[in-house]
Amino acid sequence: MFDNRLKSSLIAALLALPLPAFAQDWALSGYDPVAYVTQEKAVSGRAEIVTNWRGREYHFASEANRALFEANPRAYTPGFDGLCVVALTEGRSEPGDPRQFVTIGQRVYFVGSANRKQELLSHPRDMLMKAKDMWLKIKP
Structure with missing residues (x-):
């Protein structure tokens, strides 16, 4: 069982730690x-x-x-609030990687990986249309 001073010290130490990203x-x-x-x-x-x-x-x-x-x-x-465009086309809501992006028209879109970036670039119009359909179903 912790005494009150030890509890207070532990709580103070935890509060002093920086928040993870x-x-x-x-x-x-x-x-x-x-x-x-x-x-x-x-x-x-x-x-x-x-x-x-x-x-x-x-x-x-x-x-x-x-x-x-x-x-x-x-x-x-970014379009779709930074969600991965390819994941949206697959019916999933996943955050994109801010280091993996594609500019289509005048809009920036995130994807989850370099492979997904290539996938989006291979069929940008079709994928954006599918992603938009999913986005309209899930957006806040």
Whole structure:
């Protein structure tokens, strides 16, 4: 049985630990949403350059990118809220990997792996139509 001082010390120690990445509500795992569009690559955002949109915290590599996002967030957020397009076509809701993305038209889409990226690129129009059908059934 723990005494009260030991319990208090244990609780204080646990509260002092940083939250794991999955417990933080960082959109796109901290990657800069604007960089996907402007630089065509996944770029880590900086913790001190942040904005909140629709209940999620977005990080940016620069103040200029944050300003672009704040002016038009929908232009920079990934399609299907970042879910894997290929998984959606298979009837599943799985998060995409923010390092594995495809730009189709002017929209960025995430997939779960390099193989799934190739699969999406082989039939982009058909896969996006199937993914959209599933998305309309499950979206919040």
